[in-house]
Every structure is written in structure tokens, then in C-alpha cells.
Amino acid sequence: MKFFSFPVLPFVFFAVGCAHSPDPAATLAPPLVSPPTRQVLIVSDPVQIPPNPAEMPVQSETRNVDEYGDIEVPEKVSREAKPEIADPLEPFNRAMYHFNDKLYFWLLKPVAQGYGKVVPEAARVGVSNFFANLAFPIRFVNCLLQANFEGAAAELGRFTINTLWGVGGFLDPASSKDIHLSKQDEDFGQTLGAYGIGQGFFINWPLFGPSSPRDTVGLVGDGFLTPYSYLSPWYAGAGTRGYDMVNDTSLKIGDYESLKGAAIDPYVAIRDAYVQYRLKKVNRKGGNTPAEDLELPKK
Amino acid sequence: MKRMIVVLSIIIPLLFSLPVYAGPPLDAVQANVNKVLEVLRDPKLKAASAKEIRKEKLRLIYERMFDDVELSKRTLSRHWNSMNVAQRKEFVLLFRQVLEKAYIDKILAYTDEKIVFDRENMVSETQAEIQTIIVTASKEIPITYRVILKGGAWKVYDIVIENVSLVLNYRTQFNDILAKNTPEQLLEILRKKVKGQ
Numbered sequence: 001m002k003f004f005s006f007p008v009l010p011f012v013f014f015a016v017g018c019a020h021s022p023d024p025a026a027t028l029a030p031p032l033v034s035p036p037t038r039q040v041l042i043v044s045d046p047v048q049i050p051p052n053p054a055e056m057p058v059q060s061e062t063r064n065v066d067e068y069g070d071i072e073v074p075e076k077v078s079r080e081a082k083p084e085i086a087d088p089l090e091p092f093n094r095a096m097y098h099f100n101d102k103l104y105f106w107l108l109k110p111v112a113q114g115y116g117k118v119v120p121e122a123a124r125v126g127v128s129n130f131f132a133n134l135a136f137p138i139r140f141v142n143c144l145l146q147a148n149f150e151g152a153a154a155e156l157g158r159f160t161i162n163t164l165w166g167v168g169g170f171l172d173p174a175s176s177k178d179i180h181l182s183k184q185d186e187d188f189g190q191t192l193g194a195y196g197i198g199q200g201f202f203i204n205w206p207l208f209g210p211s212s213p214r215d216t217v218g219l220v221g222d223g224f225l226t227p228y229s230y231l232s233p234w235y236a237g238a239g240t241r242g243y244d245m246v247n248d249t250s251l252k253i254g255d256y257e258s259l260k261g262a263a264i265d266p267y268v269a270i271r272d273a274y275v276q277y278r279l280k281k282v283n284r285k286g287g288n289t290p291a292e293d294l295e296l297p298k299k
Numbered sequence: 300m301k302r303m304i305v306v307l308s309i310i311i312p313l314l315f316s317l318p319v320y321a322g323p324p325l326d327a328v329q330a331n332v333n334k335v336l337e338v339l340r341d342p343k344l345k346a347a348s349a350k351e352i353r354k355e356k357l358r359l360i361y362e363r364m365f366d367d368v369e370l371s372k373r374t375l376s377r378h379w380n381s382m383n384v385a386q387r388k389e390f391v392l393l394f395r396q397v398l399e400k401a402y403i404d405k406i407l408a409y410t411d412e413k414i415v416f417d418r419e420n421m422v423s424e425t426q427a428e429i430q431t432i433i434v435t436a437s438k439e440i441p442i443t444y445r446v447i448l449k450g451g452a453w454k455v456y457d458i459v460i461e462n463v464s465l466v467l468n469y470r471t472q473f474n475d476i477l478a479k480n481t482p483e484q485l486l487e488i489l490r491k492k493v494k495g496q
Contacts, residue, residue, distance in 0.1 A: 067368045068387045070380045084471065125437045251437045254405075262401030264472045264492060272471035273463045280462035 083275045085212070086201040093204035097267045100209055104256060112249035119250075126170040127247045132183065133162050133169025137225040142186035146194045151184040158183065185281065189218025193282035202271055210274035324427040324446045325419040327453035331364040332414060332431075339409045354403060361399075366454035367391050369447060373456060374469045382482045390482075393489040394469075400493065427453070 087093065116124065136159040143151035158174040158181045166173050174181045192214050193199075199212040208219065223229050231237040263269035338344065338356045371391045372379050379387065417430040425448040433440040445457035445464075457466040476485050 068384050071372055071376075083467065121436055128437065258401065258405055262398075264397070264469070264488060265475060268472045268475045269468055272468050276463045276467060277461065 083272070083279045085199055085271065085275045087271065088201055089203060093202060093271075094267050096204040096206050097270070099206050100204070101260075101266075103207070108246070108249050109253065112246050112253060115246055116250035116253070121251070124247055124250055128251060129162070129166070129172050130169045131244045131247070133159065133166070134227055135225075137227070138188070138222045139184050139186050141225055142188055142191045143184050145188075145191045146186065148184070148186070151186065154181045155184050157181050187218055188221035189215035189278070190282050192218055193278070199275065199278065202275075204271075210270060212278075215278065322453075323419065324421075324448075324453040325416060325429050328364075328429045328431075328444050328446060328455065329416050331360060331455075334360050335406070336409075336414070339407070350407070353407065357403070357406065358399070361395075363452075364455055366447060366449060366456050367395055369449070369454065369456040370394070370466065373466045375473060376470055378473060378477050378482065386482055386486060389486055390489070393486065393493055396493045397489060398465075424448070428459075 119127075136155060140152055140155045140159070143149070143155055157179075161174040161179060161181070162169050162172055165171075173179065175183070197214050199214050201212060203211050203213065203216065205211050205216070211219065228237050228240040231240060259269065259273065260266045335357060338353055338360070341353075343349070344353050344356075368391055371387070371394050374394070375382070375390065382390065413434040415432045415434060417432055420428045420430070422428060422445075427446050429444040429446060431442050431444065433442060440461060442461075443459040444455050445459065446453040447456050448454075457464055459465070473485065476488065480488075
């Protein structure tokens with residue numbers, strides 16, 4: 001017994017000591033190595049050998065103090081691209097936030113829920129595909145405007161395949177594993193962003209929601225490329241757009257609620273989500289990073 | 300008996316010295332996500348009465364998966380330093396509860412969506428981003444986990460859902476609140492948020 005245990009025990013102390021004592025000066029190691037302790041330990045049950053129970057609390061306490069200490073370089077923590085936006089129209093925007101909020105809960109959501117009960121999900125996904133296919137000109141032209149020819153080609157391929165083999169766009173065979181042409185989510189607001197135009201400031205439009213001068217221009221520009229805006233009379237186009245919106249909402253019920261529920265200040269949360277979302281989209285396709293969006297806040 | 304003692308005295312130190320190499324961060328996140336899915340898929344826990352048990356199990360996984368303190372520090376950023384240690388501790392606890400309240404129902408509503416672990420980007424030796432995609436019937440939701448290597452384990456400190464970083468989103472909100480309020484008032488707002496609704 002002694003023959004085997006003696007060479008092993010120092011190893012025990014080494015391993016345990018090394019793995020568990022962050023501060024060598026504070027460890028219990030020296031007394032443990034001394035002969036008397038060793039004898040005691042040999043007699044006792046080996047399971048109790050490790051001096052850890054005594055050591056652990058000490059360790060976790062020191063760890064806690066460190067964890068809750070000051071941050072050494074706060075700049076370093078917050079240096080990741082900081083998407084912030086000026087909000088000089090805050091009172092107006094907040095009022096519009098409440099307007100849109102009520103619009104959603106009192107009108108859009110009940111209508112979309114009723115619609116969702118009548119139309120099965122698969123069909124609604126089909127309708128959503130159809131409208132997405134119809135909006136092909138927006139993505140195609142904006143890929144070209146950003147000199148993203150690969151993306152433009154992918155969009156052209158998608159439109160052809162989905163229109164011909166996807167029953168006029170209701171199905172999306174182009175996204176399948178075999179063809180694998182993914183949708184290029186480009187719009188005119190992103191094109192302007194890729195040209196180096198910053199967001200400017202935040203505007204919360206009634207009905208259209210979070211936007212900025214740049215993205216508002218983008219929205220109007222894209223309007224010219226949306227086939228149903230040329231429908232006549234005008235309310236046919238508006239009705240189509242409304243239907244698109246209801247269909248879309250029926251697939252996303254709960255998203256807005258959870259965003260709002262998670263937020264401490266929903267208005268600020270949505271503004272920030274919008275800014276982050278748009279910034280990433282603009283930066284994603286090799287475009288220049290608009291300097292203004294990356295600027296540190298001047299508050 | 301002798302042999303057992305010998306064997307034990309070899310095995311025990313090995314057990315205690317295990318967490319030295321943490322493995323690839325993607326594996327760590329995936330292992331934790333799989334544990335979450337196990338709980339969510341467990342047919343024995345499907346009943347509505349088992350909701351509390353499921354929540355409790357998820358909490359345990361959360362504690363192993365996330366670095367609460369790191370998450371709070373990054374969210375508060377420079378404001379962390381203007382709080383005292385007691386306030387910091389309370390903030391970490393409250394913020395965790397806010398997040399739990401906000402997301403637990405979403406998580407429990409999981410049905411059968413596929414989760415694809417796309418790839419990992421090493422940002423530095425101790426930081427990485429794990430890109431995943433949740434595939435639902437109507438859409439694909441990209442979710443990125445930002446992880447940091449601490450105490451021999453990869454811990455999540457930020458989640459980016461559809462390009463929106465959770466830490467940044469809350470930071471903007473807290474900045475806005477702390478521009479007009481004291482840290483104590485922020486804590487009071489959070490206390491109300493946790494209690495109310």
C-alpha cells in the first residue's frame with residue numbers, strides 16, 4: 001500500500017493544487033506537502049484527500065470580487081461599431097410610435113389573425129413568395145446600382161425559375177438545395193447607404209414605421225419599381241399593398257409583441273433595432289461603410 | 300481495496316484537472332443548445348403543469364451557458380463603473396430576470412424548428428461568434444452567439460438575432476434612461492419591469 005501510494009500522492013497534490021489555486025501565495029500547498037499531513041491522508045479515505053472544500057470558497061470569493069470590479073477600459077468594451085442615430089424629432093416620433101402601436105393592436109393584428117384562421121399557413125407562405133417574386137425589380141436594379149453583378153444574376157435566375165417552375169412565384173424552387181440561389185435583400189435605401197450616404201436622423205412614419213431621410217427616399221424610389229404601384233385605379237394598388245401587409249403580418253404575429261415586451265423602453269428599442277438592422281444590411285454586401293453611421297454619439 | 304485506493308488516487312486528480320482545454324466554441328454552444336432542446340422535446344415535460352419544472356431546468360442550463368456578469372458589463376458599458384458593487388450585483392440579477400421574462404415563452408413555444416449550426420468565426424484567442432439559423436415553416440432566422448473563453452469554458456455574452464445585437468439594443472435603452480436618471484432609478488425601473496405585467 002505504502003509502496004504505491006507514496007509516489008501517487010504528490011501527484012495528487014500537484015494536480016489538484018495546480019488546477020484550483022489561482023494565487024500561489026494563498027494556497028494551502030506547503031503544509032500539505034509536509035510529511036505529517038501526508039501520513040494522515042494515507043490513512044484516511046482517499047475520496048477526502050483533495051483539500052478542495054477548504055479551498056473552493058476562497059477561490060470563488062476572490063473571483064466574485066474581480067467579476068464585479070470596475071471595467072478596466074470601458075472604451076474597449078463599447079468600441080464595437082456603435083450604431084446610434086440622431087433623433088431631433090423625438091416627440092413626433094414617439095407620438096407616431098403610439099399611433100402605429102394602436103394601429104397594430106386594434107386593426108392590423110385582428111385582421112391578420114382572422115385572415116390567418118381562414119387561410120392555411122402554407123398558402124400564406126405562397127402568397128408571401130408571390131409578392132416577393134413580384135418585387136424582383138427592386139432587388140435586381142439595386143444589385144446593379146451597387147455593382148453587385150453576381151447578386152443581379154442570382155436575382156434574374158431566381159425570377160425566371162420561380163415564375164416558370166414556381167407557379168408564377170407562389171413556390172420558391174430557386175432556394176432549394178439543388179439550385180440554391182438565395183434572395184438578395186437589396187433596396188434603394190441600402191444602395192444610397194452603399195454610396196456613402198448616412199441615415200441622417202430618425203423618422204417614425206405613421207403606417208410605414210421606422211425610417212430616416214435616406215430610407216424614405218429609398219422607399220419612394222422602390223415604389224417606382226413595384227409593379228402594383230402602377231395598378232389603376234389608385235386604390236387597387238393600395239389595396240394590394242394592404243393585402244401584402246396583412247398576409248405578411250399573419251406570418252409574424254408575436255414578433256412585435258415580444259420585441260415590445262422585452263424592451264425597457266419599447267420606442268428606443270425599436271429605433272435601435274431598426275438602426276442596427278439597416279446598418280448591417282448596408283455593410284453586408286461589400287459597400288462602403290457610411291461614415292456617419294459609425295460615428296460615436298456626440299451627446 | 301488496495302487496488303481501489305490506487306485507482307482512485309489516480310482518477311481523482313484527473314477529474315479535478317479536467318477543464319483545461321475548452322474545445323472549439325461551436326461545440327460548446329451546440330452542446331448547450333442541444334441540452335435546451337432535450338428539455339423542450341421531453342414528452343414527459345410537455346404537460347402545462349410541468350412548465351415550472353421546464354423553466355427550472357432551462358435556468359440551470361442558462362447558468363452554465365451564459366456569462367451573466369460579462370453580459371451586464373457590456374450592456375451597461377461605462378455606466379457599470381458609476382454603480383457601486385451592490386448595485387452591480389442587483390443589476391446582474393434583475394437583468395437576468397428581465398431577459399428570462401422576455402424570452403422564456405418564446406423558447407417554451409418551440410415546436411420542431413430546425414437549428415442549423417452554420418460556422419464559427421474566431422474574433423480573437425478568447426472570443427468567437429457562432430452563427431446559427433433557425434428554420435421555421437415560413438422563414439429562416441439567423442442567430443449569432445458571441446462567446447468568450449472564461450475559466451476554461453466558452454460562455455455566451457451576447458446574442459444577435461436578425462442582425463440586432465441584444466447587448467447593443469439594451470445598451471441604447473439604458474444609455475437613454477441613464478442620461479436622465481440615476482443608477483438607483485434604473486434599478487427601480489427594472490424592479491418594476493420584473494414584478495409587473
